[in-house]
Amino acid sequence: xxxxxxxxxxxxxxxxxxxxxxxxxxxxxxxxxxxxxxxxxxxxxxxxxxxxxxxxxxxxxxxxxxxxxxxxxxxxxxxxxxxxxxxxxxxxxxxxxxxxxxxxxxxxxxxxxxxxxxxxxxxxxxxxxxxxxxxxxxxxxxxxxxxxxxxxxxxxxxxxxxxxxxxxxxxxxxxxxxxxxxxxxxxxxxxxxxxxxxxxxxxxxxxxxxxxxxxxxxxxxxxxxxxxxxxxxxxxxxxxxxxxxxxxx
Numbered sequence: 440x441x442x443x444x445x446x447x448x449x450x451x452x453x454x455x456x457x458x459x460x461x462x463x464x465x466x467x468x469x470x471x472x473x474x475x476x477x478x479x480x481x482x483x484x485x486x487x488x489x490x491x492x493x494x495x496x497x498x499x500x501x502x503x504x505x506x507x508x509x510x511x512x513x514x515x516x517x518x519x520x521x522x523x524x525x526x527x528x529x530x531x532x533x534x535x536x537x538x539x540x541x542x543x544x545x546x547x548x549x550x551x552x553x554x555x556x557x558x559x560x561x562x563x564x565x566x567x568x569x570x571x572x573x574x575x576x577x578x579x580x581x582x583x584x585x586x587x588x589x590x591x592x593x594x595x596x597x598x599x600x601x602x603x604x605x606x607x608x609x610x611x612x613x614x615x616x617x618x619x620x621x622x623x624x625x626x627x628x629x630x631x632x633x634x635x636x637x638x639x640x641x642x643x644x645x646x647x648x649x650x651x652x653x654x655x656x657x658x659x660x661x662x663x664x665x666x667x668x669x670x671x672x673x674x675x676x677x678x679x680x681x682x683x684x685x686x687x688x
Contacts, residue, residue: 473643484539591661
């Protein structure tokens with residue numbers, strides 16, 4: 440039969456483990472960064488490497504992520520890759536999709552249907568951050584569809600099978616470049632998506648780029664910060680953006 444002091448030691452050990460678990464839960468970061476399951480930085484691919492794609496990709500590289508930029512003419516991205524250093528590389532779209540745990544799409548909105556058709560198999564199941572805005576004069580009839588149905592719903596229609604999150608669409612690349620990693624309070628970036636894990640990853644990547652994510656809701660709610668919406672173009676803090684969109688603080 441165990442001695443009383445042995446029993447007491449066992450009890451103390453159990454209590455210590457329980458206390459450590461509680462403490463660990465308390466100290467778990469409230470604003471996690473975007474990482475793989477192994478804790479390393481996340482590889483990211485971009486479809487499009489223009490002003491937004493190169494700016495946001497460059498901010499992720501600054502934070503330690505590897506980024507594979509792609510475009511229809513990847514040979515034109517040599518200077519960008521050289522400027523951003525060894526964490527950057529460039530090539531065709533299919534290679535960028537295969538490389539990334541997450542894919543950032545930053546192209547004229549009218550190109551989304553073609554991308555969705557041409558790369559349906561590669562994009563299936565991928566977390567995709569959609570930065571694209573529909574401009575009637577440039578994108579034609581699809582902009583009318585966006586106006587009628589909302590941009591999040593429309594993007595998901597043309598990118599079926601993706602775990603889509605709307606993000607980085609509300610401000611110009613110059614604002615993103617200038618305001619990234621400013622002292623607190625950070626500039627707010629609204630996001631929306633239907634897949635909770637994809638939204639969590641997107642929020643981490645917004646933080647890694649140097650901004651404060653504000654989850655507006657599902658893809659149907661992305662119309663609140665599409666072009667012309669009340670959340671579009673707002674260079675404000677998270678608290679201010681939540682007030683403007685009547686979101687809980």
